[in-house]
Amino acid sequence: MLGAREELTPMLSQYLDLCEAHPDAVVMFQVGDFYEAFCEAAEEVARVCEVTLTKREDSTGTYPMAGIPIDNAASYLEALLDAGYRVAIADQVEEASEASGLVDRAVTQVITPGTVVDEELLSGATATYLGAVAGSGEETALATVDVSTGECQVTSGTERRMSEELDRLAPAELLRAPDAPDFELGFETMATDADPGTFEADAARETLSAYVAAPDSVVGSEAELRAVGGLLDYAEYTQGDDGPLEYVSRVRRYDPERSLQLDATAIRSLELFESRSPRSGDTLVEVLDETACALGRRRLASWLRRPSVDEGEIRRRHDAVAELLDRPMARETVREHLSEVYDLERLVSRVSRERANARDLRALKNTLDAVPEVKAALSEVESDPLRDLRDSLDELADVRELVGEAIRPDPPQEITEGGVVREGFDDELDEVRATEREGREWVSALEERERERTGIDSLDVGYTQVHGYYIEVTNPNLDRVPDDYTRRQTLKNSERFYTPELKRREDEILSASERADALEYEVFAEVRADVAEEVERLQTLADSLATLDVLTTFAAVAAANGYVRPEMGADSVEIEAGRHPVVERTRSEFVPNPAEFSAGHVAVITGPNMSGKSTYMRQVALIAVLAQAGSFVPARAARLPILDRIFTRVGASDDIAGGQSTFMREMAELTDILHNATEDSLVLLDEVGRGTSTTDGLAIARATTEFVHDEVGATTLFATHYHDLTELVEDLPDAFNLHFTVEKAEGEDGNPDVTFLHRVADGASSSSYGVEVAELAGVPPAVVERAREYVRESGAIPADANGGEGPDEAEMRTSSDDAPAGESDTSADAQAPTNGRASEGTLAAYVDGIESDEGAEGTTTTGAEADVLAELRELDVAQTTPLEALNALDDLKQRLDERDRNRD
Numbered sequence: 001m002l003g004a005r006e007e008l009t010p011m012l013s014q015y016l017d018l019c020e021a022h023p024d025a026v027v028m029f030q031v032g033d034f035y036e037a038f039c040e041a042a043e044e045v046a047r048v049c050e051v052t053l054t055k056r057e058d059s060t061g062t063y064p065m066a067g068i069p070i071d072n073a074a075s076y077l078e079a080l081l082d083a084g085y086r087v088a089i090a091d092q093v094e095e096a097s098e099a100s101g102l103v104d105r106a107v108t109q110v111i112t113p114g115t116v117v118d119e120e121l122l123s124g125a126t127a128t129y130l131g132a133v134a135g136s137g138e139e140t141a142l143a144t145v146d147v148s149t150g151e152c153q154v155t156s157g158t159e160r161r162m163s164e165e166l167d168r169l170a171p172a173e174l175l176r177a178p179d180a181p182d183f184e185l186g187f188e189t190m191a192t193d194a195d196p197g198t199f200e201a202d203a204a205r206e207t208l209s210a211y212v213a214a215p216d217s218v219v220g221s222e223a224e225l226r227a228v229g230g231l232l233d234y235a236e237y238t239q240g241d242d243g244p245l246e247y248v249s250r251v252r253r254y255d256p257e258r259s260l261q262l263d264a265t266a267i268r269s270l271e272l273f274e275s276r277s278p279r280s281g282d283t284l285v286e287v288l289d290e291t292a293c294a295l296g297r298r299r300l301a302s303w304l305r306r307p308s309v310d311e312g313e314i315r316r317r318h319d320a321v322a323e324l325l326d327r328p329m330a331r332e333t334v335r336e337h338l339s340e341v342y343d344l345e346r347l348v349s350r351v352s353r354e355r356a357n358a359r360d361l362r363a364l365k366n367t368l369d370a371v372p373e374v375k376a377a378l379s380e381v382e383s384d385p386l387r388d389l390r391d392s393l394d395e396l397a398d399v400r401e402l403v404g405e406a407i408r409p410d411p412p413q414e415i416t417e418g419g420v421v422r423e424g425f426d427d428e429l430d431e432v433r434a435t436e437r438e439g440r441e442w443v444s445a446l447e448e449r450e451r452e453r454t455g456i457d458s459l460d461v462g463y464t465q466v467h468g469y470y471i472e473v474t475n476p477n478l479d480r481v482p483d484d485y486t487r488r489q490t491l492k493n494s495e496r497f498y499t500p501e502l503k504r505r506e507d508e509i510l511s512a513s514e515r516a517d518a519l520e521y522e523v524f525a526e527v528r529a530d531v532a533e534e535v536e537r538l539q540t541l542a543d544s545l546a547t548l549d550v551l552t553t554f555a556a557v558a559a560a561n562g563y564v565r566p567e568m569g570a571d572s573v574e575i576e577a578g579r580h581p582v583v584e585r586t587r588s589e590f591v592p593n594p595a596e597f598s599a600g601h602v603a604v605i606t607g608p609n610m611s612g613k614s615t616y617m618r619q620v621a622l623i624a625v626l627a628q629a630g631s632f633v634p635a636r637a638a639r640l641p642i643l644d645r646i647f648t649r650v651g652a653s654d655d656i657a658g659g660q661s662t663f664m665r666e667m668a669e670l671t672d673i674l675h676n677a678t679e680d681s682l683v684l685l686d687e688v689g690r691g692t693s694t695t696d697g698l699a700i701a702r703a704t705t706e707f708v709h710d711e712v713g714a715t716t717l718f719a720t721h722y723h724d725l726t727e728l729v730e731d732l733p734d735a736f737n738l739h740f741t742v743e744k745a746e747g748e749d750g751n752p753d754v755t756f757l758h759r760v761a762d763g764a765s766s767s768s769y770g771v772e773v774a775e776l777a778g779v780p781p782a783v784v785e786r787a788r789e790y791v792r793e794s795g796a797i798p799a800d801a802n803g804g805e806g807p808d809e810a811e812m813r814t815s816s817d818d819a820p821a822g823e824s825d826t827s828a829d830a831q832a833p834t835n836g837r838a839s840e841g842t843l844a845a846y847v848d849g850i851e852s853d854e855g856a857e858g859t860t861t862t863g864a865e866a867d868v869l870a871e872l873r874e875l876d877v878a879q880t881t882p883l884e885a886l887n888a889l890d891d892l893k894q895r896l897d898e899r900d901r902n903r904d
């Protein structure tokens with residue numbers, strides 16, 4: 001088609017020019033009320049949007065064509081975005097009636113996943129980011145912008161840190177400077193090849209200078225400068241290349257270290273925003289999201305994604321929540337008024353992009369109306385943070401008044417067809433409108449006058465779009481028509497006429513009406529431009545309202561769910577009667593549990609399947625996240641340290657299936673923890689090692705526990721079914737055992753009936769009740785019985801990773817037991833693992849071998865084993881890649897196997 005360009009019609013040629021200028025996008029070309037695509041693009045559009053593929057025929061040939069209605073474009077555009085396309089919107093930029101030949105068209109917006117601004121395509125709850133990476137190594141920079149609100153941020157650090165930050169923000173579209181690393185990302189994004197030149201320092205400085213007076217002063221390095229420059233240049237391109245985006249009023253530099261680090265794995269496994277299985281129900285954000293407006297909703301997500309590490313800031317948030325909790329009236333009044341607040345950030349950006357219509361301006365006014373009410377509700381507050389917030393609320397009375405006086409209360413969607421500007425706001429407009437009104441009044445009185453003058457009672461005055469005003473006379477009365485009537489139209493039973501005066505009035509009305517519409521648009525655009533001048537003040541207001549919404553939400557949630565203020569800055573985690581904020585909502589009776597973890601201590605948590613280990617560990621982490629985000633926490637009391645990072649490593653079968661082998665992934669995540677956890681971190685390890693053979697898994701679990709204890713010093717909770725691991729605690733001064741208790745009664749069939757108490761207690765558990773859980777889950781009785789036989793035959797030592805030493809009467813509190821739960825069994829537990837110690841070849845024997853350097857009986861540890869153990873101890877896990885770890889394990893295992901063969 002391109003080859004025959006000169007033979008094309010001017011319109012198709014114009015279309016192709018735009019396609020050439022936007023080679024990475026599908027150009028949707030306005031033709032009247034439709035956006036059309038032609039040729040190959042038409043075929044794609046028809047397929048993706050499920051619209052009919054039609055044909056366009058002109059003097060030069062026949063071309064495929066597919067169109068979507070402009071009025072209803074959002075869902076089609078969404079389908080194109082979802083299918084991985086960028087869409088360039090080519091609008092008619094002059095009135096068809098004014099065009100001398102071909103109507104001029106220009107790309108006014110390139111819609112891409114990271115730069116959508118249309119309300120219908122955006123989610124209110126989460127920000128949609130466009131990201132750009134520049135630099136590499138230690139000096140890697142990441143810049144992000146939310147084009148719908150103008151929030152622009154930049155940060156830098158090591159490649160690893162930036163990769164984590166990317167995971168956390170999950171931009172919908174990512175640009176890379178030529179020198180940027182090719183990250184492996186854990187989320188879906190559109191990779192966009194932006195013009196490499198825009199990432200060069202000089203070009204970037206030039207781009208940024210349109211936003212800030214001294215570009216180099218707002219960024220921390222050249223990499224940051226380049227990332228922001230490339231980013232904003234592309235953002236401008238997508239918004240029609242119309243110069244700088246006014247509503248990006250600041251570029252905020254931040255340091256990810258200044259927030260509690262939660263990588264994508266932690267965010268996922270703690271189920272902050274998404275539940276890991278459809279069954280598991282709610283997420284943390286759902287429990288907390290009682291926000292009144294979209295501003296608060298996004299702020300809440302951002303605080304949860306990035307809880308603070310600034311003790312002062314956390315205290316300020318807690319102070320505010322405490323006072324709002326004490327003032328229910330003020331709180332509810334604030335929330336009520338905040339619910340009238342529109343999405344101010346996006347509204348402001350539409351105003352500034354000249355995309356706001358009159359309804360948007362009225363929404364802005366309604367939002368501003370709420371501000372004095374909110375301030376009044378806070379008039380009595382005493383805490384510093386709330387007083388500061390209240391005082392920072394700018395009522396923007398000037399803007400509110402301007403919009404109130406200029407724009408009608410209930411304007412139409414369209415801004416070019418009148419009905420937008422209030423009377424009394426613009427004299428010229430009022431005059432033109434008066435002329436129009438007078439004309440119309442004259443016409444409406446005409447019928448009466450003409451009936452009187454002609455004596456024709458059935459005479460009608462009417463109007464059609466095509467013929468204009470007319471006087472209609474039925475056929476039987478035609479003889480009474482006066483001389484000054486001129487025939488306009490003949491119908492079956494009547495004739496239509498006009499008079500010179502009617503014609504004059506008609507012209508007057510039409511021209512006044514047209515002029516009024518045009519004037520209204522002009523006045524509207526001026527008002528909008530005046531509002532756009534106040535972008536920064538409006539953004540500051542939006543910021544304060546967002547914060548206030550989240551703080552009142554925290555207070556409302558605390559009031560509804562019985563949360564308490566945590567004391568921050570403690571040395572250790574001390575939680576009295578803590579609860580899991582999400583699980584407690586789905587369970588009718590949730591059992592609160594205490595937590596006491598000194599900094600750097602390792603708790604090995606055992607307990608039967610389903611007893612509550614994972615819930616407990618996550619509950620500790622969620623309480624920390626909530627506290628550092630500024631919320632109160634589900635507990636009777638809590639004293640908490642300020643954590644720098646939370647790591648989670650959950651067992652293989654709990655994992656969402658990824659492309660990687662689950663074991664490889666487990667090891668990669670473990671490596672990450674061992675490398676990066678600090679003394680201020682909280683590490684949750686849930687069944688580490690489960691993804692491989694029992695022997696290897698246990699070895700890894702032991703080595704990991706030792707390493708975390710000796711080298712990392714992070715507060716660690718390790719849930720495991722490797723009961724043998726509980727013995728390790730004896731060798732490690734800062735490690736201790738916890739377990740979950742169950743109640744056992746003898747069932748009618750003589751087998752144990754198990755009730756989960758979900759209660760944590762000191763000491764180790766020695767039973768897993770895997771068989772009982774299987775029975776509870778409905779595994780057929782024959783299988784359950786057979787399993788019980790196997791357990792008995794194995795001398796109470798199960799052969800799988802879920803094993804413990806089998807039901808151990810001494811360890812379990814029976815229902816007739818008088819002792820309080822979790823106490824009577826503790827001392828027995830400590831001995832439990834030594835009961836029934838198995839002979840060589842069993843799992844326990846293997847661990848025995850590992851534990852005793854000298855060899856417990858001289859028979860368990862052979863020379864080969866001792867070598868293997870020595871090597872295992874030598875292994876610097878923190879310096880070992882997952883692949884090396886696998887190879888090392890394989891090697892160790894082979895040597896042990898060889899030893900076994902030699903023995904045979």
Ligand SMILES: Nc1ncnc2c1ncn2[C@@H]1O[C@H](COP(=O)(O)OP(=O)(O)OP(=O)(O)O)[C@@H](O)[C@H]1O
Nearest residue numbers: 583587589590591608609610611612613614615758
């Ligand atoms: N404190 C609690 N109060 C009430 N119910 C609880 C409590 N803790 C956990 N549960 C419920 O018990 C079930 C099992 O909990 P969880 O997954 O934490 O057990 P687990 O010990 O980690 O199990 P597994 O070893 O099989 O992974 C969950 O459905 C949860 O809702």
